[in-house]
Amino acid sequence: MRMKIPFGTMSITEKSKKLINEILESKKVSSGKYVREFEKKFAQLVGTKEAVALSSGTDAVTLALAVLYDFGAERNDEIIVPALSFVATGNAVLQAGFKPVFVDIEKETLNIDPKSIVQAITEKTRAIIAVHLMGKPADMDSIKDIAKKCNLFVIEDAAEAHGTIYKGKNAGTLGDMAAFSLYIAHMITTIEGGIVTTNNPEFADVLRSLRSHGRACKCAQCVLNTNSGYCQKRFNNEYGGDIRFISERIGYSAKMNEIEAAVGLGNIEIYSEILQKRRQNLIYLMSKFKKFKPLLVSITEGPDEMIGPHAFPVIIQENNNFSRDDLVLYLEKKGIDSRSLFLSMPTQCSGFKFLGYSLGEFPNAEYIGRNGLHIGIHQDIENEDLDYFIKTIEQFLSKN
Ligand SMILES: Cc1ncc(COP(=O)(O)O)c(C=O)c1O
Numbered sequence: 001m002r003m004k005i006p007f008g009t010m011s012i013t014e015k016s017k018k019l020i021n022e023i024l025e026s027k028k029v030s031s032g033k034y035v036r037e038f039e040k041k042f043a044q045l046v047g048t049k050e051a052v053a054l055s056s057g058t059d060a061v062t063l064a065l066a067v068l069y070d071f072g073a074e075r076n077d078e079i080i081v082p083a084l085s086f087v088a089t090g091n092a093v094l095q096a097g098f099k100p101v102f103v104d105i106e107k108e109t110l111n112i113d114p115k116s117i118v119q120a121i122t123e124k125t126r127a128i129i130a131v132h133l134m135g136k137p138a139d140m141d142s143i144k145d146i147a148k149k150c151n152l153f154v155i156e157d158a159a160e161a162h163g164t165i166y167k168g169k170n171a172g173t174l175g176d177m178a179a180f181s182l183y184i185a186h187m188i189t190t191i192e193g194g195i196v197t198t199n200n201p202e203f204a205d206v207l208r209s210l211r212s213h214g215r216a217c218k219c220a221q222c223v224l225n226t227n228s229g230y231c232q233k234r235f236n237n238e239y240g241g242d243i244r245f246i247s248e249r250i251g252y253s254a255k256m257n258e259i260e261a262a263v264g265l266g267n268i269e270i271y272s273e274i275l276q277k278r279r280q281n282l283i284y285l286m287s288k289f290k291k292f293k294p295l296l297v298s299i300t301e302g303p304d305e306m307i308g309p310h311a312f313p314v315i316i317q318e319n320n321n322f323s324r325d326d327l328v329l330y331l332e333k334k335g336i337d338s339r340s341l342f343l344s345m346p347t348q349c350s351g352f353k354f355l356g357y358s359l360g361e362f363p364n365a366e367y368i369g370r371n372g373l374h375i376g377i378h379q380d381i382e383n384e385d386l387d388y389f390i391k392t393i394e395q396f397l398s399k400n
Contacts, residue, residue, distance in 0.1 A: 004335030005385050007311075007376040008185030011274065016266030023258045034261040036221060039195070041268045042180075042188070046172035048197040050204035050220075053190075053256040053264075054211055057159040057181025060194030061092035063252060064155050064177040065127065067206045070249065071153075073098070073126040080120050080128045080152075082112035083344045083365035089131055089157050090345040090352060092179075097250075100355070101125070102346040104362045110134055110299060110313065110341070110372075113364070114142035121146075127153035132161035132171050133342075134374065135308030136299050140166050140174045155179065159194075162187035163275045164308030171308060172197040182260075185376070187274055187310065188267045190260035206249070214251025217243045274379050278309035281377035281386060285312050288390045295320060295397060309377055313341055316371040322400040324371050331375075334392045341372025 023029055035053050043051035054060050065079060075097045081089055083102040093100040103116040110133040117128060128147055130138040138156075147154045154175035158164070162180065164171035172178040177200075180186075182193030196207055208218040216239060217231075231243075239246045267274070289298050289312075297315050301307050316324050324340070331338050343349050344365035346357035359366065375389065 002335075003337040005337060005376065005381060005389060007337040007339055009376070009378045009380045010184045010189045010191070010263075011267060011270060011379065012263055013266030013270060015269060016263050019262035019265065020259050023262060029258050031255040032258055034258045034265065035256050038190070038256070038261040038264045038268070041265065042195055043197060045268060045271065046170050046178075046197045048173055048178075049199045050201060051195050051197045052204055052207040052211065053261065054194045054196065054207075054254045055256055056192055056254070057179060057183060057186075057194035058088040058092050058095075059211070059252065059254040060159075060179030060181065060196045061089060061129070061155070061157055062095045063207055063210045063254060064179050064196050064203075065093060065096035065098060066210050066250075066252070067177065067203050068126055068153060070202075070206045076124075077126045078122060078124045080112075080117055080125060081345070082129070082131050082133075083346055083362040084110065084342055084368055085131045085133060085157065085345065086159070086342050087345055087349055087351075088159070089129060090349070093129070098126070099124075100345075100352075102344075102357065102362065104364050105133075105368070107315075107364045107367060108299070109136055109139075110368065111136060111138040112143070114139050114146065117143070117146050121150050121152075125150065125152060127155055127176075129155050129157050130175060131157040131159075132164050132308065134299060134313045135161050135164050135310040136301075137161070137164050137166035137171060137174075137305050137307075144175075153177075158197075159186070160310040161308045162310070163279070163306070165306035167304045173199070176200065177203055182264060185311075185378070187278065187308070188264060188271060190256060190264035190267075193256050193260050193264065195256075209248060210251050211254040212251065213253060214247045214249040215244055216246040216248045275309070277379040278377055279306075281381055282307060282309040282312065284383060285377060285386050285389070288386065289314075292393060292397070296393070311339075311374040312377045313372060313374045315341070315368060320400070322396075324373055326400070327396060328373055330396045331392060336375060336389055336392060338373045338375045341368050341374050343369040
């Protein structure tokens with residue numbers, strides 16, 4: 001069935017289509033000059049010195065964490081993670097070779113509860129992952145205070161935080177590194193893709209090595225994959241031998257390709273329009289939705305923040321006569337696509353069972369896992385669609 005209000009969309013501009021054709025004609029499709037251009041423009045947009053493009057948002061979290069091995073971390077060290085997030089956040093910690101230590105979230109903000117972080121810190125803790133879920137910024141001042149006192153790194157999972165502003169600063173500039181997803185439903189997309197932003201050039205160097213099997217070459221403007229470039233370091237380096245085949249660290253295969261970068265470059269060009277339209281949709285829906293309180297609630301925007309308009313979360317409050325799944329099914333029958341608002345990774349996702357957590361340890365995350373959903377607010381959604389959504393909720397509530 002074709003949805004009246006689909007969850008996600010993507011914009012492919014004429015410029016992107018032209019570039020994609022050129023790239024295909026040239027047969028220079030693997031990571032090259034357009035990926036470099038995309039990285040430069042993404043860094044400018046966010047306001048960081050560096051951005052390193054990767055093949056997914058999950059890789060972005062994984063590789064940002066793996067950088068820490070070059071800066072004192074050891075395998076099996078601990079990373080603090082909010083229990084509620086898209087499961088990719090927890091998977092990334094394990095894929096990077098660390099142990100996730102989960103803490104509960106705040107029900108109202110959906111983000112990590114700073115009060116629970118302190119109790120979770122041990123001698124093995126190396127970093128805190130601050131997820132800005134649904135584009136709502138995490139409490140970065142408290143998180144950074146704790147990190148400073150305990151000498152920990154802060155990694156933002158900014159997958160859903162394109163356009164998020166916290167106390168005048170963009171998400172992506174608030175920690176040591178930030179991981180964005182560029183997957184289709186996200187505001188800037190490369191189809192599949194991810195990118196890490198950072199102000200630390202040394203982190204960026206290591207990221208460039210990690211995405212390419214941990215090899216010793218990590219220059220921002222690599223010429224070795226252009227088959228015309230001459231690289232002075234190729235054989236003239238501290239190791240002796242071809243630098244491309246010297247492995248400095250355990251790496252990944254996580255590069256972005258030129259076609260993906262071409263889609264992303266088009267998106268950056270129209271980013272302000274996408275952001276404006278999505279913000280309008282978010283603000284419109286937040287104001288219309290207030291009347292469903294206390295049965296249904298969403299997140300609210302604080303005075304010193306701007307929520308990045310990724311999607312619109314809905315949380316069913318306690319003591320209702322209906323379940324989240326009743327509402328999801330009703331919406332679906334009316335052509336409104338939705339997604340659940342993720343799960344408590346340690347206690348509601350069976351893959352994490354081996355870590356030994358038990359149901360009940362993360363009451364807020366588990367509550368959202370049972371009672372949360374989110375719908376799209378993307379650039380192809382109009383006010384009349386949002387009015388239709390509100391009317392559909394009214395009908396549902398009158399029947400229940
Ligand atoms: C919070 C969060 N972290 C990580 C990811 C992973 O991104 P990707 O799907 O690009 O791997 C997502 C995906 O949307 C996400 O929502």
